[in-house]
Amino acid sequence: MSALRILVPVKRVIDYAVKPRVNKAQTGVETAGVKHSMNPFDELSVEESVRIREKKRSPGGVEDICAISAGPPKAQDVLRTAMAMGADRAIHVEIKDGDDLEPLTVAKLLKKAAEEQESNLVILGKQSIDDDAAQTGPMLAGLLGWPQATQASKVEFGDDDVVTVTKEVDGGVETVRAKLPMVITTDLRLNEPRYASLPNIMKAKKKKMEKKTLEDFGLENVKRLKVLKVTEPAPRQGGDKVEDVDGLIGRLKQLGAL
Amino acid sequence: MLGLARHTLFQRFTSLRISSSANYSAVSRSRLLSTLAILEQRDGQLLQGSLNTLTAAKKIGGTVHGFLAGANVSAASEEAAKVDGVEQIIKVENGVYEKGLPETFAPLLTENIKKGNYTHVIGGHTAFGKSLLPRVAALLDSQQVSDITAIEDEKTFVRPIYAGNAIATVECLDPVKVITIRGTAFAPATPESGSSKIVEGVDPNAQASAQWVSEDLAKSDRPDLGSASKVVSGGRGLKSKAEFDNVILPLADALGAAVGASRAAVDSGYADNSLQVGQTGKVVAPQLYMAVGISGAIQHLAGMKDSKVIAAINKDADAPIFQVADVGLVGDLFEKVPEFTQKVKTS
Numbered sequence: 294m295s296a297l298r299i300l301v302p303v304k305r306v307i308d309y310a311v312k313p314r315v316n317k318a319q320t321g322v323e324t325a326g327v328k329h330s331m332n333p334f335d336e337l338s339v340e341e342s343v344r345i346r347e348k349k350r351s352p353g354g355v356e357d358i359c360a361i362s363a364g365p366p367k368a369q370d371v372l373r374t375a376m377a378m379g380a381d382r383a384i385h386v387e388i389k390d391g392d393d394l395e396p397l398t399v400a401k402l403l404k405k406a407a408e409e410q411e412s413n414l415v416i417l418g419k420q421s422i423d424d425d426a427a428q429t430g431p432m433l434a435g436l437l438g439w440p441q442a443t444q445a446s447k448v449e450f451g452d453d454d455v456v457t458v459t460k461e462v463d464g465g466v467e468t469v470r471a472k473l474p475m476v477i478t479t480d481l482r483l484n485e486p487r488y489a490s491l492p493n494i495m496k497a498k499k500k501k502m503e504k505k506t507l508e509d510f511g512l513e514n515v516k517r518l519k520v521l522k523v524t525e526p527a528p529r530q531g532g533d534k535v536e537d538v539d540g541l542i543g544r545l546k547q548l549g550a551l
Numbered sequence: 552m553l554g555l556a557r558h559t560l561f562q563r564f565t566s567l568r569i570s571s572s573a574n575y576s577a578v579s580r581s582r583l584l585s586t587l588a589i590l591e592q593r594d595g596q597l598l599q600g601s602l603n604t605l606t607a608a609k610k611i612g613g614t615v616h617g618f619l620a621g622a623n624v625s626a627a628s629e630e631a632a633k634v635d636g637v638e639q640i641i642k643v644e645n646g647v648y649e650k651g652l653p654e655t656f657a658p659l660l661t662e663n664i665k666k667g668n669y670t671h672v673i674g675g676h677t678a679f680g681k682s683l684l685p686r687v688a689a690l691l692d693s694q695q696v697s698d699i700t701a702i703e704d705e706k707t708f709v710r711p712i713y714a715g716n717a718i719a720t721v722e723c724l725d726p727v728k729v730i731t732i733r734g735t736a737f738a739p740a741t742p743e744s745g746s747s748k749i750v751e752g753v754d755p756n757a758q759a760s761a762q763w764v765s766e767d768l769a770k771s772d773r774p775d776l777g778s779a780s781k782v783v784s785g786g787r788g789l790k791s792k793a794e795f796d797n798v799i800l801p802l803a804d805a806l807g808a809a810v811g812a813s814r815a816a817v818d819s820g821y822a823d824n825s826l827q828v829g830q831t832g833k834v835v836a837p838q839l840y841m842a843v844g845i846s847g848a849i850q851h852l853a854g855m856k857d858s859k860v861i862a863a864i865n866k867d868a869d870a871p872i873f874q875v876a877d878v879g880l881v882g883d884l885f886e887k888v889p890e891f892t893q894k895v896k897t898s
Contacts, residue, residue: 307713309850431682432686461825465767550860
């Protein structure tokens with residue numbers, strides 16, 4: 294079994310508990326002054342990578358855990374968090390504030406990064422909670438020509454570089470097996486991410502963060518999708534409350550739902 | 552052959568030249584549009600839910616082809632061929648594709664897309680589509696448009712972002728547009744009197760770099776969560792799996808409803824993962840959605856707020872679920888739900 298060199302892409306997004314507001318110009322969502330944090334699915338990726346090392350789950354051991362993020366200067370915060378959780382080092386690909394990359398560009402970037410870093414396992418979140426595209430992992434696997442296991446709820450390592458992954462699918466679970474190198478995307482069920490302790494946060498400040506640009510990877514921020522407008526969803530009417538069960542039944546009948 | 556090519560070229564030129572005539576250009580443009588709709592099957596059975604890709608494909612305009620692959624897809628192809636307005640069903644019969652592994656299915660699809668010169672490829676935003684289509688899009692160097700809820704024209708699509716808290720309208724500039732659709736936004740096409748041709752697709756017989764091992768699907772006699780007309784969902788308020796089963800299941804059966812759950816209920820083991828409704832679980836839009844003991848977090852609302860009628864039973868009068876519910880009852884669910892179930896059954 295080869296030693297694992299894990300690449301963990303993380304994204305800085307608006308915190309999951311914040312209700313996003315559409316901006317006045319209807320060009321996007323208001324981000325200024327809004328709390329941001331690591332995409333929840335990416336926390337699962339970092340946690341899983343660290344657990345594979347701590348619990349010695351891989352027969353060949355874990356040689357390296359490298360977190361990577363393409364984002365504005367503040368994306369360094371989520372990279373520090375990843376290192377405080379246990380990643381060894383980080384790569385920050387700086388994008389202008391207010392700019393973002395489409396999943397295909399991110400996948401192309403990660404392909405180059407995985408090749409450069411000699412990664413043999415990339416663990417990504419299954420989707421980012423802002424764009425909700427759920428594309429980057431399978432795109433990356435396609436570009437690299439590697440096998441993929443999406444929406445993983447369990448990852449096991451065997452001999453001869455074999456990885457067995459249980460995936461969440463419609464109606465239940467499915468188990469697939471492939472050989473390294475491979476791409477895995479995480480489902481919420483995979484693990485429970487830790488909180489970084491203060492000593493680890495302090496230690497993370499000393500870990501290495503490499504700074505790069507898109508050009509270093511020979512890429513440009515090309516947009517294939519033009520956002521014409523972003524609007525608030527239609528608000529729901531109603532909010533009626535009834536006194537008792539009979540009232541509930543009556544109202545549902547009135548609404549044609551019973 | 553040459554004559555035909557010249558003829559097509561001529562058509563393209565004329566349509567370009569007189570594109571100022573709006574009517575004519577719409578017709579000639581639609582002649583150049585062709586959509587491949589990906590159908591899903593299991594053990595040779597066509598998944599009826601996946602026929603919504605044909606519905607969406609027809610909205611694009613232009614020709615519509617369906618695509619099916621697996622160990623034994625003849626019967627499923629014949630069934631899909633009965634959908635009106637579909638020109639042909641492309642089938643590839645080969646056990647390699649039976650489980651829909653993206654490592655083999657993506658090259659298969661890519662070959663067939665290139666051969667057919669499609670302008671649009673549409674699949675469902677299902678576990679299968681989410682795992683397969685981005686891989687296909689990357690192989691075609693196309694930026695996929697995910698989980699769309701509406702088609703404005705052949706290049707403009709509407710999709711929810713930020714857990715449905717914002718709606719984005721995007722124009723896709725790629726020559727081949729790869730799209731996944733939200734199941735609840737497009738009704739499945741029904742096989743009727745159509746008689747599409749069934750043709751054999753190209754089979755690249757791709758090398759499998761991954762292997763399917765096993766599956767464990769929750770068995771249930773209740774309606775399928777994704778397509779049910781009524782859904783009853785339970786949350787943290789149910790307190791235990793025993794209570795979930797005691798309270799929610801009889802209610803679902805009385806209504807003939809599918810059972811759903813909030814993340815809290817799933818995490819606590821009250822219900823199976825596959826029943827989770829929300830941003831990261833299933834998105835449903837039934838006629839009636841009953842939320843029992845669910846507070847209504849943003850992530851849960853993302854999966855159900857397009858339901859026609861929402862009813863909520865919760866003891867906390869300030870729970871956010873009441874802001875979206877058409878009708879709410881504040882009270883103890885352990886009292887109210889059994890009473891409701893009883894009255895529905897006897898009425």
